[in-house]
Amino acid sequence: MEILLAIMTGILYAAGIYLIxxxxxxxxxxxxxxxxxxxxLLIFLMGGLVxxxxxxIPEDAxxxxxxxxxxxxxxxxxxxxxxSFGLQSFAIVLIKRAYKVLKTDDIDTMNKTDDIT
Amino acid sequence: MTxxxxxxxxxxxIYFSTFAKGVMNGEIFNFFTSWVPSLGIxxxxxxxxxxxxxTLLITGIGSIVFLYTSQYLKGHPKLMRFxxxxxxxxxxxxxxxxxxxxxxxxIFWELTSISSFFLISFNNTEKASRKSAIIAxxxxxxxxxxxxxxxxxxxxxxGTYSISEMLQSPEAFASHEYTGYLLLFLFxxxxxxxxxxxxxFWLPGAMKAPTPVSTYLHSATMVKAGIYLLLRFTPHxxxxxxxxxxxxxxxxxxxxxxxxxxLFKTDLKGILAYSTIGALGIIVFLIGIGTSASITxxxxxxxxxxxxxxxxxxxxxxxxxxxxxxDITQLAGLRKVLLPLSIAGIIAALSxxxxxxxxGFLGKDLIYEATLxxxxxxxLLTTLAVITNIFMVFAGLLVxxxxxxxxxxxxxxxxxKPHFILWFMPMILAALSLLFGLFPSMVQSLFTNNIxxxxxxxxxxxxxxxxxxxxxxxxxxxxLVFGLGLYFLWKPSHQKEDAIAxxxxxxxxxxxxxxxxxxxxxxxxxxxxxxxxxxRRYVMIILVLLTIVFxxxxxxxxxxxxxxxxxxxxxxxxxxxxxxxxxxxLFTVFTKSRLTAIAGMGVLGYTMCLIFIFYGAPDLAMTQFxxxxxxxILFVLVLYRLPKYLNLSNxxxxxxxxxxxxxxxxxxxxxxxxxxxENPVKGVTQYxxxxxxxxxxxxxVVNVILVDFxxxxxxxxxxxxxxxAIGVFGLLKLYLKKHEK
Amino acid sequence: MNSLILNTISKTLLPLLVLFSVFxxxxxxxxxxxxxxxxxxxxxAFILHAFANGLNETKKILRIHPGFLIxxxxxxxxxxxxxxxxxxxxxxxxxxxxxxxxxxxxKIGSAxxxxxxxxxxxxGICLTIIFTISESV
Numbered sequence: 001m002e003i004l005l006a007i008m009t010g011i012l013y014a015a016g017i018y019l020i021x022x023x024x025x026x027x028x029x030x031x032x033x034x035x036x037x038x039x040x041l042l043i044f045l046m047g048g049l050v051x052x053x054x055x056x057i058p059e060d061a062x063x064x065x066x067x068x069x070x071x072x073x074x075x076x077x078x079x080x081x082x083x084s085f086g087l088q089s090f091a092i093v094l095i096k097r098a099y100k101v102l103k104t105d106d107i108d109t110m111n112k113t114d115d116i117t
Numbered sequence: 118m119t120x121x122x123x124x125x126x127x128x129x130x131i132y133f134s135t136f137a138k139g140v141m142n143g144e145i146f147n148f149f150t151s152w153v154p155s156l157g158i159x160x161x162x163x164x165x166x167x168x169x170x171x172t173l174l175i176t177g178i179g180s181i182v183f184l185y186t187s188q189y190l191k192g193h194p195k196l197m198r199f200x201x202x203x204x205x206x207x208x209x210x211x212x213x214x215x216x217x218x219x220x221x222x223x224i225f226w227e228l229t230s231i232s233s234f235f236l237i238s239f240n241n242t243e244k245a246s247r248k249s250a251i252i253a254x255x256x257x258x259x260x261x262x263x264x265x266x267x268x269x270x271x272x273x274x275x276g277t278y279s280i281s282e283m284l285q286s287p288e289a290f291a292s293h294e295y296t297g298y299l300l301l302f303l304f305x306x307x308x309x310x311x312x313x314x315x316x317x318f319w320l321p322g323a324m325k326a327p328t329p330v331s332t333y334l335h336s337a338t339m340v341k342a343g344i345y346l347l348l349r350f351t352p353h354x355x356x357x358x359x360x361x362x363x364x365x366x367x368x369x370x371x372x373x374x375x376x377x378x379x380l381f382k383t384d385l386k387g388i389l390a391y392s393t394i395g396a397l398g399i400i401v402f403l404i405g406i407g408t409s410a411s412i413t414x415x416x417x418x419x420x421x422x423x424x425x426x427x428x429x430x431x432x433x434x435x436x437x438x439x440x441x442x443x444d445i446t447q448l449a450g451l452r453k454v455l456l457p458l459s460i461a462g463i464i465a466a467l468s469x470x471x472x473x474x475x476x477g478f479l480g481k482d483l484i485y486e487a488t489l490x491x492x493x494x495x496x497l498l499t500t501l502a503v504i505t506n507i508f509m510v511f512a513g514l515l516v517x518x519x520x521x522x523x524x525x526x527x528x529x530x531x532x533x534k535p536h537f538i539l540w541f542m543p544m545i546l547a548a549l550s551l552l553f554g555l556f557p558s559m560v561q562s563l564f565t566n567n568i569x570x571x572x573x574x575x576x577x578x579x580x581x582x583x584x585x586x587x588x589x590x591x592x593x594x595x596x597l598v599f600g601l602g603l604y605f606l607w608k609p610s611h612q613k614e615d616a617i618a619x620x621x622x623x624x625x626x627x628x629x630x631x632x633x634x635x636x637x638x639x640x641x642x643x644x645x646x647x648x649x650x651x652x653r654r655y656v657m658i659i660l661v662l663l664t665i666v667f668x669x670x671x672x673x674x675x676x677x678x679x680x681x682x683x684x685x686x687x688x689x690x691x692x693x694x695x696x697x698x699x700x701x702x703l704f705t706v707f708t709k710s711r712l713t714a715i716a717g718m719g720v721l722g723y724t725m726c727l728i729f730i731f732y733g734a735p736d737l738a739m740t741q742f743x744x745x746x747x748x749x750i751l752f753v754l755v756l757y758r759l760p761k762y763l764n765l766s767n768x769x770x771x772x773x774x775x776x777x778x779x780x781x782x783x784x785x786x787x788x789x790x791x792x793x794x795e796n797p798v799k800g801v802t803q804y805x806x807x808x809x810x811x812x813x814x815x816x817x818v819v820n821v822i823l824v825d826f827x828x829x830x831x832x833x834x835x836x837x838x839x840x841x842a843i844g845v846f847g848l849l850k851l852y853l854k855k856h857e858k
Numbered sequence: 859m860n861s862l863i864l865n866t867i868s869k870t871l872l873p874l875l876v877l878f879s880v881f882x883x884x885x886x887x888x889x890x891x892x893x894x895x896x897x898x899x900x901x902x903a904f905i906l907h908a909f910a911n912g913l914n915e916t917k918k919i920l921r922i923h924p925g926f927l928i929x930x931x932x933x934x935x936x937x938x939x940x941x942x943x944x945x946x947x948x949x950x951x952x953x954x955x956x957x958x959x960x961x962x963x964x965k966i967g968s969a970x971x972x973x974x975x976x977x978x979x980x981x982g983i984c985l986t987i988i989f990t991i992s993e994s995v
Contacts (some may be wrong), residue, residue, distance in 0.1 A: 001687060001691055002182065002793055003790055004687075004695055005794065006785045006789040006790045008695060008698060009784075009785065009786060010321060010785045010786030010787075010789070011702060012702065012776040012783035013785050014781060014782025015702045015706050017656070017774075017778040018774055018775055018778035020653075020656055021774040021778065022766065023653070023766055024762060025759075026711060026714075026716075026756060028652075030715075031713055032717060033718055033748070033792070034705060034706075037721060037722065037725055038706065041725065044729070044734070045789060045793065046789075046792065046793075048793075049732050050732060050733050051732060051775060052731070053733045054736075054890065055733070055817075056818070056888075056889065057810050057817075057818065058816075060575050061810075062584075063807045063808075063810060064806035064807070064818060069733030069734055070802050070804070071805055071819045072801055072822065074734045074737055074819045075387070075819050075822040078736060078737055078819065078823065081741055081744050082740065082834065082980070083834060084746060086838045086842070086983065089841060089842075090841045090845055092751060092752065092755045092756075093844075093845045093987075093991065094848060096848075097848050097849070099759055099760070104760075105760055106761055107652055107653070539908075736891070739891070739895040743899060743902060746902060747898065747902065747988070750905065751991065754988070754991050754992055755991060812953070814953065815887040815888065816888040817887060817888055817889055817890060817892070819890075820887055820892040820973075823892065823893075824886075824892070824895075824969045825951075825953055825969050825972075828951045828969070829950075829951060831935075831972075831976060835931065835935060835975070835976055838979060839928045839932060839979060839982075841923070842982065842983035843925075843928075845985075845987045845990055845991070846925065849990050849991065849993075849994040850994070
């Protein structure tokens, strides 16, 4: 499963990059979302996969012992997920505003500031 | 009160004078402080006779220039800035000539280049000034780099960065594998700084600076830094004939080229610039002869030249200040108004020409004596020297005499009498030229004793005005007669200047400028290619580069282990999740409908959520689930208002992007598989696992990390989220009011 | 969305979901959950209500603009972070714990308040963003 998930990460990256390379802003932001998922999966894989053993200390113990899922990448990903929500919402509102002002979502027409009044 | 600044060079001059007696008796003063001992960089200063000669020149002429400036630039709004740059330069120059550590010498060397840059571009509102400053900085900066290379190389070869200690390993400078490079770097540094052919062209441009700067930096001191370094390293290279031969050739070419060029200039400072280059050429040429007599001649000539050339420059400055022009074709008869100045100018011109009884005569005597007793072809060397000197006589007379003689032209208009400082300062220098000429023993005791042992085992010649009737006297006479003849017969004019300008397309300057233009165009092209303002291009360049790095790594070092047994052990639910993921990605990427794409994105998020559940991350699963829901809502809300998908890129572009994306994804997947085969380091995890309950009293380790161990990160994170929310609110709710638009 | 079923259900669901979110928040230190998830669940509860009953109804229930929850949350988090500096003179963010167990909640400490701060911030930003966008559509 690790190998399949590694390949899946590659696919997520490829899809995200392909969308980022499009000219449409909407596709750009979809690309960023997919790429974000790819990054999360990558971090998760790097921690090693452990089936069905969350990093919770049992009732009667005072430390995690034996085999358990790595909590460090989980904490990282949790932060990443929430932050990416902030990023995505800001970006999509920015797109909305840009579209309202420039009447286009083609990135190529946005690299000049002259037309904005 | 601006003369106040002059107290600095004057007091330094007095300070260094106190060492004179000791140094004349052969003492050497050292000052040593460790700076970066591990790199061999130390503040190691050493005042010997050569250094003292230069410090006295720097501070002495500095004093005069500082005083002169107080009147010359009186009331100039940036006068204080000028003094600051001038003082920086003076400090750097003193540091340069007293440094015994080649690396600190390099630092001072660069400082002089930089202060020269600021002084040349002092009138920074003029395009020509800025251009000249950049050319000068480029050329001398290039030389500075060569000096660094020389210093490091010499340091590596000899094991010390101390110039005096380097003498203990003479083989490095004579016949080492890398001696050729040492010579190359040293000559590159010194010839650029001392304006030797073909690097001379920055110096005439540097005359755009105010005249005191030209006097001080570009004639009397800074351009002599290269010569100082050549003299300093003469003992090191004593056994290396190439060292002297190259200098002989370059100095010879420079002096002839510059001397002939003086014929075609009409600007007083232009003439002086080329005669300065010529004089520098003579000095290098003299060092190149490589005998004790020639080195004495070189050192005396440094003093001679500094005195008369500084005087001539200051005379020119005063003429410019009072008459408002420096065009030699327009200037004449000024003696009626500027009598004291004309006396100074004429004495300086006589010294420049080598008329007795000025010190210039002494200098010329020594030059001929050196060339006549040179080791290689005395006849040729002497002929070269005579020809050059004829032109120098001409140039000196042109600048120092021509403006004062004849009839005062009407066109100049009324000329005011100058402030006394403006004629007194050149007068002091001219008087010194005369004084040293009348009492040659002063020159001998002050400057040449103990310096000539730069070369071992030879005695310096005795200095005197009168040696009796001999060949040297004859040569001097010939020089003077021909020089005077040239002065009376040849009249500089603008036509001649324009004629020579046509040939200058092939001069080193034009070639260097073309190279600079090419450089600029290339960098412009590269910038435009890589930074064309399109996001895709930037992303593409980064990705292609990363793909190549990954690709090379995998190609060189393939360590991919694929075991099929793993695939057999898959559960049906895992297969379903993977398939769902794949399908949702394909939908998101290839659909033509925005809503489908968003749905695909949502499904992708939920499958991620499932993966988190399978592999022991319930916190992540919950968060991912909620965030995914919110994101989908958000996108649906906004994207309804955006335009429909359009096929903006053509097919070729799409295929190209697809290739880039898939190859990157493939290599990334390979790399991940490779990394997963390594044993991960779990130190941090172990710490959290053991201490989550004992230290933080929590049993959900992920949560403990978030709110306790790494609580500060979370703190920052929620602040960032708050900023994002404020940003969204601001973008949508805050509009400019009508009157603010 | 004018669906009678959703209308009715959402009114009942709102308090239940908010209660659940608080539950998730409080148990976060021992079992899966915490401020982030709790906040997100609460935000979803309000958004669901807003979709079913209209934005104005939800705003009436909230009484204050959700944007004000952000500074409140940040303040709680900051206070819990600097509390050890003030109370016991220990460095920033040192965990402070009340000795005895409290029924249902378990141990109470500064970390719990910090998590509560996170909860408020998350509710605040989610609602601010979504409400602002839906108002401006």
